[in-house]
Amino acid sequence: MTANPVLERALAHLGRYGYRGGTTGPVEIERDAAADWARLTSDFDAPVPEFGALADTSRDAAERYLALRHDADALLAACEAAHREILDDGIAVERTERYAAVRDAYEDKVEEFGAARATLAAALKES
Amino acid sequence: MKTYDKGDVLPDDYREALIGLMTFQADSEYAGGQRVAENMQYAPRPEEAYRISKKVMEEFGHAYYVWNLLAELGLDVDARLRELVSNPDDPDPAKVRVINGFRKQNWAPMFDHWHDVALFSTVVTPAAVAFLGQYRDCSYLPWAKVNVRIHKEEMGHLAFGVWASKRCIEFGGEAARADMQARIPKFMKMGLGFYGRPSKGGKKSEMFDLYYDYGIKVKRPEELQTDYLELLADRLGQVGLDMPDGIEADYDMRVGYGQDAAE
Numbered sequence: 001m002t003a004n005p006v007l008e009r010a011l012a013h014l015g016r017y018g019y020r021g022g023t024t025g026p027v028e029i030e031r032d033a034a035a036d037w038a039r040l041t042s043d044f045d046a047p048v049p050e051f052g053a054l055a056d057t058s059r060d061a062a063e064r065y066l067a068l069r070h071d072a073d074a075l076l077a078a079c080e081a082a083h084r085e086i087l088d089d090g091i092a093v094e095r096t097e098r099y100a101a102v103r104d105a106y107e108d109k110v111e112e113f114g115a116a117r118a119t120l121a122a123a124l125k126e127s
Numbered sequence: 128m129k130t131y132d133k134g135d136v137l138p139d140d141y142r143e144a145l146i147g148l149m150t151f152q153a154d155s156e157y158a159g160g161q162r163v164a165e166n167m168q169y170a171p172r173p174e175e176a177y178r179i180s181k182k183v184m185e186e187f188g189h190a191y192y193v194w195n196l197l198a199e200l201g202l203d204v205d206a207r208l209r210e211l212v213s214n215p216d217d218p219d220p221a222k223v224r225v226i227n228g229f230r231k232q233n234w235a236p237m238f239d240h241w242h243d244v245a246l247f248s249t250v251v252t253p254a255a256v257a258f259l260g261q262y263r264d265c266s267y268l269p270w271a272k273v274n275v276r277i278h279k280e281e282m283g284h285l286a287f288g289v290w291a292s293k294r295c296i297e298f299g300g301e302a303a304r305a306d307m308q309a310r311i312p313k314f315m316k317m318g319l320g321f322y323g324r325p326s327k328g329g330k331k332s333e334m335f336d337l338y339y340d341y342g343i344k345v346k347r348p349e350e351l352q353t354d355y356l357e358l359l360a361d362r363l364g365q366v367g368l369d370m371p372d373g374i375e376a377d378y379d380m381r382v383g384y385g386q387d388a389a390e
Contacts (some may be wrong), residue, residue: 006215010164010183017173043173045298072177079184086191087212091198092203096191104182110177117174 004087011080018069021077036066043117048124061120068113073107083095128342132268133199141341144334145267146200148343151320152259153193154207154223156277160186161215162234169241175294179244183278194271199269201354227316227379237314242307245295248288249366250314253358256281256320257351285362292366304367311363312371318359318378322351347366 011021017039037051048054054062082099089095131137137145164183170176194204210222216231227233237243259281262274295303324332326339326347338344346354356370363370 004212006161006164006212007183010167011180013167013170014176014180017176040173040300042171069173069177076180076184083184083187087208091191091194091208093195095187096195099191100188103188105186107181110181113177 004084007080007083010014011076014073014076019073019076021073021080031036031066031070033063033066036069037062040066040069044121044124046124058120058123058127061116063096065113065116065120068116072106072113074111075102075109079106120121128138128266128345130266130268130342131182140337141343142200144337144341145270145343146197146202148338149193149197149200149270150202151224151226152262153190153197153204154218155226155229156186156193156213157208157211158192158215158218158223158225160184160190160231161211164230165231165235166244169238171241171298172294175241175291178291181286182248182287185284189277189280192276193270196269196273210253228234237317240306241291242295242303242310243314245288245291245363246307246310246314248284249292249322249362250288250311251367252281252288252317252337253362254318254351256285257354257356258322260354261344261346262353263368264345285358287361289362289365294370296367307366308368311368312374315359315371315374316377318355319352319374320378322346322348322355324378 011019014021018036034051041048049066051059051062079099079102082102084097086092086099129143160183163186167176167179167183170179181294190208194207198204207223210218211225218225218230237247256278259274259360260278263271263278265271265274292307295307299306323335326332326335326349335344335348339347360370
């Protein structure tokens with residue numbers, strides 16, 4: 001398997017928020033909403049409560065926001081794998097299109113994650 | 128304008144000029160993705176980090192699209208990818224053609240804060256949108272088609288810049304706005320130099336007339352500058368930043384590629 005140090009170092013920054021992709025593929029991690037929440041609170045421009053102290057309306061929005069981050073992580077790991085396949089096996093149209101398909105899915109998920117963050121931010125301000 | 132499609136016999140000088148521009152685009156898209164990847168270190172919040180990782184993956188994809196076309200023209204594109212991956216800090220100019228602006232030694236000094244990352248996509252990307260946008264109408268039809276796809280994604284990068292810049296001000300207030308305003312000129316120099324030297328006069332590009340006559344480039348630098356400044360004024364206005372006056376183009380960064388960029 002071909003090493004790609006620039007990409008690996010870059011994606012390691014997402015480890016601060018819980019991403020566990022990398023050269024060995026995605027790692028299944030038991031979900032811990034309180035810990036996941038604690039990693040992501042810097043996404044909001046005002047202090048936010050701990051996960052267990054969220055109001056019901058905010059809690060539903062927070063659960064969706066956290067779930068979308070996990071979904072995005074799985075797709076990013078798939079992107080990494082498709083990229084490695086190109087490095088290992090060579091540039092070809094079918095491999096490029098496989099990469100483009102998972103990358104598009106990842107991009108859509110990141111957009112959903114961003115929209116969920118905005119919805120949650122509004123709910124937090126109301127509660 | 129005479130056009131060429133996949134499998135057509137290309138005149139020798141057309142083929143040489145075309146491959147020159149396509150290799151600059153493909154190799155530089157990949158190197159640009161590596162530079163954006165290095166900028167992930169500045170992402171201050173989760174959404175910023177996820178959004179910029181998405182941009183990295185897109186830039187790599189742009190390189191693959193164009194490398195696939197170059198493979199059809201007989202180039203060993205895997206060797207180009209290997210060189211960029213194994214030697215990202217200083218790839219061999221004899222093996223790949225990376226524009227000066229995307230070489231690490233030129234790029235890295237431009238960035239020391241997330242504000243720079245947000246501004247690059249707000250201030251320089253409009254030049255990429257204008258410059259690469261012309262290839263959608265170029266005479267080599269497979270490349271034109273690929274650039275329709277790339278242009279759509281570059282528009283997304285422009286939206287990322289506006290979003291990221293607004294978020295900087297949302298979190299950092301007026302101090303952030305003032306800091307960003309002061310950082311605009313260095314990126315605007317790069318943006319103004321993106322589409323190359325004027326098409327006329329003593330400073331003209333030696334290769335421009337050939338590209339233009341063959342329909343490989345379909346807009347003059349002066350037209351691209353108008354397109355760029357319109358886009359830039361609009362995007363800076365959306366963020367609430369002012370367009371500085373009296374900024375001169377930095378052609379030495381040679382972000383806009385052409386045959387003479389290799390000299």
